[in-house]
Amino acid sequence: MSVNVKPLADRVLVEPAPAEEKTASGIIIPDSAKEKPQRGTIVAVGNGKPDEPLTVTVGDNVLYGKYSGTEISIEGKDYLIMREADIFAIV
16 A cells, blocks of 8 residues: 655554454444554654664554554545554554
């Protein structure tokens, strides 16, 4: 996937994973009760800071904080832009 956005410094652009539609037992979750996903895929990365190179790359699946990042919409698709420090793990 190609996005015409280049994050600056230590920021990354994340495509959030879709919210769960059902519970493990098969109960359908209404839109109003869905939790914000805390997992996503990196679609663009900045250049990093001179003394701190980025450790994530495009295509990495990551876990991030529940309230991390800023929601933005690019060409009708929703993304999060956040600092690399807001990412907890690569999965």
